[in-house]
Amino acid sequence: MRARGTIGGVSGLVLTAGLALAGPGRLDAQGGAAQGADNCRTCHEVITVERLAGPVKAYLADVHAAKGFSCAACHGGDPAVAGFEAMDPARGFVGVPRGRTIIQVCGRCHADAGFMHRYNPALRVDQVTEYQTSVHGQRLAQFGDTAVATCASCHPAHGIRPASDPQSSVHPLNVAATCGRCHADATRMARYGIPTDQRDRYRESVHWRALADRGDQSAPTCNDCHGNHGAAPPGVTWVGNVCGQCHAVMADYFARSPHSDIFNRMGVPGCATCHSNHAIAAVSDTLLGVGEGTICGRCHDVGVSGGAVAATMRAGLDSLGGAFALADSLLTRAERAGMEVSQAQVDLGAAHNALVQARAAIHTFRADSVGAYVASGLDVADTAIGRGKKALDDLRFRRVGLGISVGLILLLITGLILKIRQLHAPVLEGEP
Amino acid sequence: MNSRTTGSRGSRRRFVNWLLGTSFGGMVLSVLYPVTRYLIPPHVAEAAASSVTLGFGPADIAPGTAKIFKFGNRPALLVRTVAGELRALSATCTHLGCIVQYREDLGHIWCACHNGHFDLNGRNIAGPPPAPLETYLVRESGEQIVVTKGA
Amino acid sequence: MSRPGVVRSWAARAAAWLEDRVGLGGLGAVARKKTVPVHKHTLWYYLGGMTLFLFVVQLCTGILLLFYYRPSADEAYESVQFLMAEVQFGWLVRSMHAWAANLMILTLFVHFFSVLLLRAYRPPREITWVSGMALLGLALGFGFTGYLLPWNELSYFATRVGTEIVRVVPLAGDFVLRVLRGGDDVSGATLTRFYAIHVALLPATAIAVVALHLYLVQRHGMSVPPSVERDGGRRREMKFIPDFLLRDLVGWLSALALLAALAAFLPAELGEKADPFVPAPAGIKPEWYFVFMFQTLKYLPAHILGLEGEAVGVIGFGLAGLLVLLIPFLDRGAGRGRPGRVFAWIGVGILAYMIVLTILGYTANPTK
Numbered sequence: 001m002r003a004r005g006t007i008g009g010v011s012g013l014v015l016t017a018g019l020a021l022a023g024p025g026r027l028d029a030q031g032g033a034a035q036g037a038d039n040c041r042t043c044h045e046v047i048t049v050e051r052l053a054g055p056v057k058a059y060l061a062d063v064h065a066a067k068g069f070s071c072a073a074c075h076g077g078d079p080a081v082a083g084f085e086a087m088d089p090a091r092g093f094v095g096v097p098r099g100r101t102i103i104q105v106c107g108r109c110h111a112d113a114g115f116m117h118r119y120n121p122a123l124r125v126d127q128v129t130e131y132q133t134s135v136h137g138q139r140l141a142q143f144g145d146t147a148v149a150t151c152a153s154c155h156p157a158h159g160i161r162p163a164s165d166p167q168s169s170v171h172p173l174n175v176a177a178t179c180g181r182c183h184a185d186a187t188r189m190a191r192y193g194i195p196t197d198q199r200d201r202y203r204e205s206v207h208w209r210a211l212a213d214r215g216d217q218s219a220p221t222c223n224d225c226h227g228n229h230g231a232a233p234p235g236v237t238w239v240g241n242v243c244g245q246c247h248a249v250m251a252d253y254f255a256r257s258p259h260s261d262i263f264n265r266m267g268v269p270g271c272a273t274c275h276s277n278h279a280i281a282a283v284s285d286t287l288l289g290v291g292e293g294t295i296c297g298r299c300h301d302v303g304v305s306g307g308a309v310a311a312t313m314r315a316g317l318d319s320l321g322g323a324f325a326l327a328d329s330l331l332t333r334a335e336r337a338g339m340e341v342s343q344a345q346v347d348l349g350a351a352h353n354a355l356v357q358a359r360a361a362i363h364t365f366r367a368d369s370v371g372a373y374v375a376s377g378l379d380v381a382d383t384a385i386g387r388g389k390k391a392l393d394d395l396r397f398r399r400v401g402l403g404i405s406v407g408l409i410l411l412l413i414t415g416l417i418l419k420i421r422q423l424h425a426p427v428l429e430g431e432p
Numbered sequence: 433m434n435s436r437t438t439g440s441r442g443s444r445r446r447f448v449n450w451l452l453g454t455s456f457g458g459m460v461l462s463v464l465y466p467v468t469r470y471l472i473p474p475h476v477a478e479a480a481a482s483s484v485t486l487g488f489g490p491a492d493i494a495p496g497t498a499k500i501f502k503f504g505n506r507p508a509l510l511v512r513t514v515a516g517e518l519r520a521l522s523a524t525c526t527h528l529g530c531i532v533q534y535r536e537d538l539g540h541i542w543c544a545c546h547n548g549h550f551d552l553n554g555r556n557i558a559g560p561p562p563a564p565l566e567t568y569l570v571r572e573s574g575e576q577i578v579v580t581k582g583a
Numbered sequence: 584m585s586r587p588g589v590v591r592s593w594a595a596r597a598a599a600w601l602e603d604r605v606g607l608g609g610l611g612a613v614a615r616k617k618t619v620p621v622h623k624h625t626l627w628y629y630l631g632g633m634t635l636f637l638f639v640v641q642l643c644t645g646i647l648l649l650f651y652y653r654p655s656a657d658e659a660y661e662s663v664q665f666l667m668a669e670v671q672f673g674w675l676v677r678s679m680h681a682w683a684a685n686l687m688i689l690t691l692f693v694h695f696f697s698v699l700l701l702r703a704y705r706p707p708r709e710i711t712w713v714s715g716m717a718l719l720g721l722a723l724g725f726g727f728t729g730y731l732l733p734w735n736e737l738s739y740f741a742t743r744v745g746t747e748i749v750r751v752v753p754l755a756g757d758f759v760l761r762v763l764r765g766g767d768d769v770s771g772a773t774l775t776r777f778y779a780i781h782v783a784l785l786p787a788t789a790i791a792v793v794a795l796h797l798y799l800v801q802r803h804g805m806s807v808p809p810s811v812e813r814d815g816g817r818r819r820e821m822k823f824i825p826d827f828l829l830r831d832l833v834g835w836l837s838a839l840a841l842l843a844a845l846a847a848f849l850p851a852e853l854g855e856k857a858d859p860f861v862p863a864p865a866g867i868k869p870e871w872y873f874v875f876m877f878q879t880l881k882y883l884p885a886h887i888l889g890l891e892g893e894a895v896g897v898i899g900f901g902l903a904g905l906l907v908l909l910i911p912f913l914d915r916g917a918g919r920g921r922p923g924r925v926f927a928w929i930g931v932g933i934l935a936y937m938i939v940l941t942i943l944g945y946t947a948n949p950t951k
Contacts, residue, residue, distance in 0.1 A: 218527065218546070218560030246560065248547035338850035340668030346502060353531045356545065398674075402847040405462040409840040411455035413833050418448045420829050459836075469671035470647060504661070581657075 039082045040071040058158040067119055074105050074157075099146040103128060103137075106151040127151075130230035137230075147188070149231075154178050170228070172211060175221040176202055198222075201279035220246070239270035239277075247271075253363035285321060288362060289314035312367040316374035317358055323381035324351050330388025337395050344387040351380040486510065486577045490518070498534030503579060507531055508568065509541065510577070513552060520568040520579045521554045527561040541565070617801075617823035622811045624701055628827075629834050630694035631800070635793070636835040637687035640842070641725075642786065644680040652732070654778035656771030659734035660856040667853060678846035684726060686838065688872050691722050699910070699930040703806035706918040709911040711799040714792050716908050721789045726870055728781040734774060739857035740867045742777075743769045748880065751894040768859070809922055874944035875937045876900055881947075907933075 047053045059065050064073070072079050076092035087093045097105045107128040109115050116125050131137040136148040154170060161168035169178045180199030182188055189196045202208055202222070210219035225242050226233060234242045240260070244251025254260055254270065263270055269277065274295045290297040290307040294314075300307035327348050331341045354377025361369040484503050493499055498511040500523055509523040511534050521541070525532050530545035540557070541550040548559035555564045571578045591599075602608045619628060651670055653662040666673035695715065698704060704712040731742045746763050750756045765772030807818075821827055869877055879900075883892035911917070914926050 216527075216560070218562070246546045249544045338674070338852075340664065340674070342664070343502070343668070346506060349507060349531070356530060360544065398847050402843055405459070405843055406840045408455055408458040408462050409836050409843075411451065412459050413836050415448060415452035415455050416829050416833050416836075419452060420826065420833075422445060422448055423825060423829075466672035466675055467647065470673060470676055471650065472671065474669045474671065 038070055038079050039086055040075075040077070040079045043082075044071075055158040058156075062158055062160050063162055064160060073109075097152075099144070099150070100140060102150040102152050103131065103140075127229040130227065134227070134229065134231045135233075147191075149182060153182070154228075170223075172217055172219075172221050175223055176208070179222045198278045201276075205278060205280040206282050207280060218246075234269075236267055236269045237264050239272055243271045249360045250363045253361065253369075257363060257365045259365055283359075285314065285317045285359070288317065306365075309365060309367050313362055313370045316367075316370050317355070317362075320351070320355050320358060320374045320377045320381065323378055323385065324348070324355060327351065327381045327384035327388055330385060330392065334388055334391035334395065337392075339391045339395055341387070341391050344384055344391070347387075348380065348384040351377045351384065353377075354380065484579045486579065488577070489575045490572050490577055491575075493518075496536050496539075500531070501579075503568065508579065509534060510570070510579070511541070511552060514539065518570045518572065518577065519552050520570045521550075522566040522568075524565075525561055526556065526563040526565065527559075532565070613801075614824055615822075617804075618820040619805050619823055619827045620807050620811075621819040621821050622807065624808050624811065627694075627697040627701060628805055629831060630690055630697060632831045633834055633838060634687055634690045634694055635797075636838065637683050637690060638789070638793070640683045640839075641680065641687060644676050644683065645782065645786075647676045648680060649782065654732070654775055656734060656774055656857075659732060659774060660853075663733045663735075664853060667850075674850050675843075675846050678850040679842050681851040682842050682845045682849075684729065685871070686842065688722055688726060691719060692872070695719060696930060696934055699907075700927060701806070701808040702914075702917055702922045702926075703808070704911040704914070704917070705806065705809075705922065706911070708799070708803055708806060711796060711803065712911050713908060714796045714799065716904075717792050718789065718796060721785055721792065723872065725781060725785050725789070726872060728777040728785070730870055731769075731774060731777045732781065733853060734857050735854045736857050736861070736864065737854055737867070739769060739859070740863045741869045742773065743863070744867055744877075745869050745873070746773075748893065748897060751891055751897055753890075753894060756894075770859075809917075809920060812920070868944065871941060875940035878940045878944035878947070903933075 041056055044052055044056045059071075070079055071077075072092075074097070076094045077086045077088065078091040079086065081091070087095070094101065094105065110123075111125055111128045113125045116123055132141065136150070139145040139148045140150065156169055163170045163172075165171060166173065168174065176199050183194075184196050184199040186196045207219045207221070210216040211221060223231070224245075240251045240254055244255075251271070260270070263273060275281075275283075286293065287295045289310050290300055290302045294310070296307070296310040300310055302311070331345050331348065334341050335345070354373045358370050358373035358377065361373055364370070484501070486501050488499065493510065493512045495512050495516050496514045498509055501508055501510055503520075503522070507523040509521050509532065511519045511521070513519065523531050525543040525545065525548055527543065527546055527548050530543055532541050532543045532548075532550065534540075535542045538549070540552055541554075542548070543550075543559070543561065546560045548561040549557050550561065550565050551557050553564075554567045556562065569580045571580070619625070648666070651662060651666045651673065653659055663677070666677055698712070698715065727742075727745065731738050746760060746769065749760045749763060752759065761767060763773075763776075764770075765776040868874060876896075880893050880896045883896045885892050887895045906913070910926060910929075914923050916923050917926075
């Protein structure tokens with residue numbers, strides 16, 4: 001670890017030195033395009049070879065083009081000169097940058113705080129430094145592995161858009177596809193011996209569902225857990241810190257629970273041990289406990305210490321869940337029948353809140369923490385059940401009341417009809 | 433006396449009259465009873481949603497603490513800042529609807545579900561929540577605290 | 584005056600005392616003499632009284648509602664919610680008011696069509712007809728203004744869409760819209776205005792017109808349909824008091840029982856509070872008695888002969904209403920015992936049209 005770090009550090013120094021020495025020197029927007037002819041474009045536009053003409057068209061949408069940077073800003077050469085003479089190394093031409101050269105070309109501007117300040121003061125300027133800490137950067141620096149990702153792998157060289165642009169390859173919705181271009185390619189990854197199912201597993205996860213279906217841009221994608229320029233898998237002992245950025249309560253409970261230490265010593269990755277790393281599925285109470293299909297049951301035996309705690313927690317959650325469901329169904333039935341129960345339904349929300357908190361408290365792996373929330377939730381749920389029953393009783397009272405008044409009305413109608421018939425009853429013979 | 437009041441015809445007539453009278457009286461009662469109950473004001477004298485008088489007074493909430501209360505249909509949070517000012521906001525997190533809480537150690541409002549943070553004006557300052565919490569107007573009148581919907 | 588030697592019951596003595604001071608005995612005598620023709624169409628005679636009964640139910644339940652309802656945008660919805668949840672039998676009063684409104688308009692339409700098809704508008708009953716048409720308009724006005732008062736989502740948007748249609752009337756449309764809405768948009772000002780119209784203006788006007796209508800009915804007696812007149816034969820009559828009245832009561836009590844059952848099993852809904860910033864829900868519709876007009880406007884093309892399609896629709900309905908109003912004057916033969924067949928067909932046509940378009944209004948896809 002430390003040796004690699006030092007080598008990485010030295011390579012970094014070399015790279016930065018290279019940035020200062022190599023290339024066509026300091027450039028600004030006027031470096032070729034804004035004034036005078038842009039012969040690069042004029043020629044390359046009309047060439048029929050797609051490889052040479054394509055970039056010109058793509059570049060029109062690039063954010064660098066919008067800021068006034070010409071081809072020469074990255075490729076060097078002299079756009080004022082027509083013909084092949086423009087592409088002279090003496091004029092700074094570097095052709096198509098590959099491998100470490102890409103880092104130098106992009107980093108020449110993007111690692112220069114003073115320079116970037118003139119175009120977008122809010123943009124970070126540490127991408128190169130971060131990259132050097134990443135697995136990609138380390139392999140490039142130490143082993144000269146040019147198959148790894150460089151700047152142009154994720155930010156397609158001629159059509160770079162800001163991450164906020166939905167068409168950008170690094171927009172949150174597109175990040176998984178971008179990383180997956182290499183990481184889901186089995187042939188490409190074969191030499192590295194790492195799995196290639198991450199993208200597909202991620203697409204099954206709740207995080208992807210939140211991002212893609214609900215449009216919740218706060219949901220994580222690859223870079224939120226792995227970093228973007230400093231991309232590396234989280235270390236086993238600090239997975240909790242990564243998940244804990246959002247799931248702060250669970251991570252906090254877990255860090256102080258018996259499992260934290262044990263998992264570290266076992267060398268298993270904290271949260272991901274139970275929840276998986278990429279295919280994070282929606283949780284349900286059925287995963288808790290020591291029965292069939294439970295997560296705890298994978299390691300814990302029934303009735304023995306940990307297993308007993310799991311079973312108790314599960315029982316608590318089931319009882320609260322059941323009470324809540326009963327209260328909810330009673331109140332919904334009353335509401336559908338026309339009773340006003342909106343206040344009771346709001347108050348029931350506190351029971352739901354307690355259920356959420358109880359589920360979070362599972363991560364303490366202590367039965368009493370969960371039990372405290374379960375108890376307070378059951379209180380609220382029981383009150384709501386009482387109010388639901390009262391509402392249904394009121395409903396019955398209404399129906400009975402209706403029956404009585406309709407009965408009285410029918411009686412009156414009967415009386416009236418009898419009266420009507422009586423008024424026209426014929427007088428009997430022989431009576432005065 | 434005539435055939436209309438004597439004999440079987442007479443008793444039938446009396447029966448029908450009795451039936452009419454009694455059922456009419458019963459029906460009138462079954463109308464007057466609900467109307468009378470209706471006109472008597474209920475215990476809770478007023479509708480409670482655009483303005484709520486809280487069940488606890490200013491003395492029951494210390495500086496640097498908060499209490500949850502019901503504002504109409506929804507949960508709300510009453511916070512007394514360290515400086516002593518009362519603030520009331522909606523307690524429903526704008527991310528996925530969990531109930532937020534006041535964190536004394538942070539001095540602002542926090543949602544435990546996904547680590548969302550709101551300042552005391554309701555503005556979402558960190559974490560996933562995309563929008564601020566709705567704020568309400570708080571007035572102390574004597575021993576009572578009254579919360580109303582903001583303009 | 585008391586005659587010496589006659590012992591009278593306390594009721595008779597009280598009646599005589601009142602008669603000396605108030606003197607309504609003449610009315611009683613007239614009522615006792617009144618008769619109603621009996622024939623195969625007698626059943627239709629009960630409908631006017633049924634509508635009147637339901638109107639009285641509306642007045643009573645409406646006055647009760649006034650004890651708790653608050654006519655401001657901030658408080659209207661909450662006051663209705665409070666009424667449904669906290670006030671004893673508040674649900675009953677409100678539900679009866681809502682159901683009786685629908686029932687009253689239904690019986691009113693049935694009464695209207697029965698009068699039209701049985702030619703009861705013949706001379707000398709033209710003014711009765713005109714006052715009846717006025718009552719129809721007033722009833723629809725009651726329905727439209729009352730619907731907004733709970734200030735819930737459905738009613739807010741239904742009112743918005745309903746008043747918007749007024750705009751298409753050429754020249755005066757925008758002005759009328761502003762007067763109707765109390766502003767440019769549907770707002771708290773609209774609510775206050777509709778409240779004033781619903782609880783003061785319309786009731787006062789309606790009571791006056793009902794009084795006129797009843798007086799005229801009383802003056803001319805019940806009309807006998809021409810077909811019955813042609814059949815000839817002995818005219819059978821029944822006495823108004825007690826025969827017709829008792830049968831009336833049977834009908835009214837049945838309606839009361841029906842209202843109570845509807846209120847208990849299908850209480851009035853409230854929904855969500857109106858929020859002007861929320862987009863209108865799909866398929867927003869006015870109350871059922873307006874649906875046929877609403878659906879017609881949807882079918883009209885955008886432009887007809889240079890005018891806006893909707894303007895043509897509104898003007899068309901206005902003209903149609905005017906023609907219906909003038910039927911007693913247009914049907915020359917009616918007064919002479921030979922009412923024009925064409926008017927019967929017109930009546931049937933209008934009925935069929937209203938039914939078909941109301942059905943379409945509820946079954947047609949709202950997003951088309």
